[in-house]
Amino acid sequence: MQVEFFRRIVVTQTRRSGCPINLTLEQIGDRWSLIVIRDIIFGKRRSYGALLEHNEERIASNILASRLKHLTESGLLTRSSDPHHKQKGVYSLTEAAIQLVPLIAHMAAWGARHTQPSKEASLQAEVLEKGGASFWDALMDELRYLHLGATQPARSALDELQRDYKKLSVER
Numbered sequence: 001m002q003v004e005f006f007r008r009i010v011v012t013q014t015r016r017s018g019c020p021i022n023l024t025l026e027q028i029g030d031r032w033s034l035i036v037i038r039d040i041i042f043g044k045r046r047s048y049g050a051l052l053e054h055n056e057e058r059i060a061s062n063i064l065a066s067r068l069k070h071l072t073e074s075g076l077l078t079r080s081s082d083p084h085h086k087q088k089g090v091y092s093l094t095e096a097a098i099q100l101v102p103l104i105a106h107m108a109a110w111g112a113r114h115t116q117p118s119k120e121a122s123l124q125a126e127v128l129e130k131g132g133a134s135f136w137d138a139l140m141d142e143l144r145y146l147h148l149g150a151t152q153p154a155r156s157a158l159d160e161l162q163r164d165y166k167k168l169s170v171e172r
Contacts, residue, residue, distance in 0.1 A: 034104065035057055037076065037077075037100060046091050047091070048065070068091060077092065077097060093147040094147075095148065098140050101136045105129055105131075105136055108125035111125065112129075131157075131160075135157060139157035142158055
């Protein structure tokens with residue numbers, strides 16, 4: 001009984017407030033967490049090495065390790081042993097991380113309108129936004145298949161995203 005009471009006190013003391021926006025920012029609001037999740041979703045990078053090597057923003061190795069640990073402890077990622085190399089890990093999205101897709105799409109659209117993104121990133125954001133809620137649902141279903149072992153959907157939203165991006169980039 002005392003352990004449970006102590007845990008509640010610790011959780012309460014580490015929160016700035018109980019506001020859902022604040023609590024969301026405490027999990028994903030630092031400079032790197034959503035970038036790591038973005039790279040796992042759209043870059044199909046699932047290992048520490050792949051995330052480090054292919055990150056456009058050049059995340060430092062110690063920061064990446066810290067973010068992966070934080071995201072795992074927060075319940076947004078899971079880590080399992082790489083079947084090809086037992087000392088390496090493979091990161092998977094949890095259902096909570098998969099449900100960030102609409103938020104990421106809205107953030108990308110906002111950033112495309114109110115910042116000065118590269119042409120490539122702006123086109124990617126446009127394709128993601130134009131897909132709308134039905135596309136985001138399909139993307140989340142595909143991520144559930146890839147990361148959680150759900151049934152493979154008939155529709156590949158990731159392939160559609162890549163195809164539509166290529167088509168739009170040729171048109172412009």
